[in-house]
Amino acid sequence: MESNCNIAAALPKLALESPERAAIRCPGRSGDYGESLSYAQLDARSDAIAAGLAGRGVARGSRCVVMVRPTPDFFLLMFALFKLGAVPVLIDPGIDKRALRQCLAQAQPSAFIGVPLALLAKALLGWAPMTTLRVTTGRVALLSDATLAQVEAAGRGAGPQLADTAPDDVAAILFTSGSTGVPKGVVYRHRHFVAQVEMLRSAFGIEAGGVDFPTFPPFALFDPALGLTSVIPDMDPIRPAKAKPRKLHAAITRFKADQLFGSPALMRVLAEYGEALPTLRRVTSAGAPVPPEIVQRMLELLPPEARFWTPYGATECLPVAVIEGRELLGLRARTETGAGTCVGHPVAGNTVRIIAIDDNAIADWDDALSVPKGEVGEIVVAGPSATDAYFGREDQTALAKIREPLPDGSERSVHRMGDLGWFDEDGRLWFCGRKSQRVTVDALTTLYTEQVEPVFNTHPALARTALVGVGPRGAQTAVLCFELKPGSGADPREIADELRHIADGFVHTAKVDVFLHYPKPFPVDIRHNAKIGREQLARWAAARMAAAGGG
Structure with missing residues (x-):
């Protein structure tokens, strides 16, 4: 691998080959997509910000917290830090505030770059007191040492910036969502990012010149290295289940996006909206298993030649494996x-x-x-x-x-x-x-969530189910929590009886002893709104069973 191993190394080449091609399109305050960056602008302006940050003490290896919304500022900052060889630290903004404080303390950053609200929270809550540089994306340097505009102005004219980063140099620290525990900071080295780009390119046949609609902003960072245009959706990135399908559909159609990445929750939004998506050729969904009915509906909305991919992986390792939607449905x-x-x-x-x-x-x-x-x-x-x-x-x-x-x-x-x-x-x-969510009934019987829940999810009245264990590992009671479809008038007691009948049809599901109706939508992770919070459901089930005398 070449000594200069950096995900930002592709930018100067793309800026030279296609200077006017849009690299990033973002919705403005009115959602009109008036904010955009060409490859030439992304390259030149990130050079200027890199030089400006270097002038304020940010150096190769400096850890810098980035709390910026998916706007042009976010992409300019990330590529500026990559070019410097500095280490951006990304933490999901929707996590519990105590966990967020813990993550910041763990990262020990020297710089904090954020929107005005993040700088205010830092001041009021004492976040990351060890930082020596604070930069705001706001118009005035309130509670900060400089605005991003001032940093960029100071570095303008400094020329190209690209550190000679080595493959093993740390490129970023990306915190896990913490859906099954305290978030952990995953150390990404430059070779990991470069390898991911090539693996994604090869696995999905991605060619430069396409238009991507990445509904999880960090994934958009791969697009410039792949020669793609990113169209950032007008939605709250930590609430994909609440996205407005009309807005998503309008942007996909307007910019003729041929690629889409989204969580299963986002796919459900588009599937239930039900409008055809004729420009898309490649749809990718990850974060949790995609329900087969959503795969089926999405394939119906896509043109015949389009592919619906569901890659498997994690923050620590991505991509690991991949399957196309038609093959997945064949194994339903x-x-x-x-x-x-x-x-x-x-x-x-x-x-x-x-x-x-x-x-x-x-x-x-x-x-x-x-x-x-x-x-x-x-x-x-x-x-x-x-x-x-x-x-x-x-x-x-x-x-x-x-x-x-x-x-x-x-x-x-x-x-x-x-x-x-x-x-x-x-x-x-x-x-x-998940290994941590397996249910061990006794020394000979272990139940796995993805082998049990799909059996019950076939019931037409159910939105979804969740297998949880109550009691000490090795002697757990297997409990199936179930969520009814919205507006369902079904009697939960009758549904529970029907689920018991389904359970008797399979050796492993027959070990499920208790069926509990959860009266609200299941708790889900903050990143993709798709991973069920089974730990929370297990505590709820234990309390319910204790209140009922164990039954």
């Missing part, structure tokens, strides 16, 4: 009878294996860890995009990473996904749920 019967959700074949470059389930740290790789094909175990991945550490969390790094020696004397990091799955006879990977 297996999913609905307890096989799990098929996530397809591993992406080229990845080594994906299944090891015996273990909640303890595993320091070194041993082939004896692997389980036979067809057996459910923990999914582990080694490959060019697999990260190797959490920042400042050596305990979590030890639990999630395994050192594997290679024949040439070097070693690589094997990432433990924290997910359970198995390989079928055709080499396809099946996802069975």
Whole structure:
């Protein structure tokens, strides 16, 4: 790999080849998409901001918190920091404020760059007191040392900025959503970003010149390196389930977007809106399994030649495997009878294996860890995009990473996904749920969420179900929480009886003892609005059962 390994290295070339082509289009205050950056502007202005930040002490390796909405400022800042070799720190703004404070303290940033509201919160709540530089995107330097406009003005005319970053240099710290625990800062090295770009390009056949509609803004950072135009949707990025489908559809149509990325919750919004999407050729949905009825409806709204991809991965390692929607639908019967959700074949470059389930740290790789094909175990991945550490969390790094020696004397990091799955006879990977959310009824019986819930999700009155365990691990009561479809007039007691009848039809679901109607929409993660908060539901179920005397 070349010594200068940097996701921003593609910008100068694109600015030279296609200076007027739009790199980023963003909705203005009135939603009219009046804010845009050409490749030439993105390159030149990020150079100026990089030089301006360098003049204020931001250097290679400096950690800089970025709390900026998906506007041109966000993309200018991120590419400026990449060019400097500085390390942007991204944290989901919707997480619990105590967790946010903890994440900031963990990252130990030297700079804090944010919207005025973020600077106000920093001052009032004492966020990241160790920072020595505060930059606001506001018009005046209130509660900050400078505005972003002042930083850019100071660096204008300094010329090209691109640090000679090495593959192992830290490129960014991206915090997990914390959907199953305290958020962790994933250390991304420059080689990880560069590898992701190439793996995405190869896996999905992406060619320069396309128009992408990424409804999860951080994914838009890949677009310039792929030679794409990003059209940022007019929506709250942390509430995709609340997006306005009319606005989404209008922007996709207006700019002739041929690519779309969104969570399953966002896909549901478009599927239920029901308007055809004739310009799209590639739709990608990730963050959680996509319900088959949503896959089916989206394929009906897309032109025949379009592809609906559901890649599997995590913040720590992406992409791992991928499957196209038509193949997924062809396996629907297996999913609905307890096989799990098929996530397809591993992406080229990845080594994906299944090891015996273990909640303890595993320091070194041993082939004896692997389980036979067809057996459910923990999914582990080694490959060019697999990260190797959490920042400042050596305990979590030890639990999630395994050192594997290679024949040439070097070693690589094997990432433990924290997910359970198995390989079928055709080499396809099946996802069975999170390891931490498995339900251990006794020494011989373990239930997996993605093998149990789809069996019950076939009931026409249900929006979704969630398997949770109540009691100590090894002696848990298997509880199925269920959510009725909006407006359903069904009697929850009758539905519970019907679910018991469904359970009796399969060996593994027969172990589900309790069926509880959850009277509100299930709690979901803040990032994709798609991962069910089973930990929260488990606490609710335990309280309900205790109040009812255990029944």
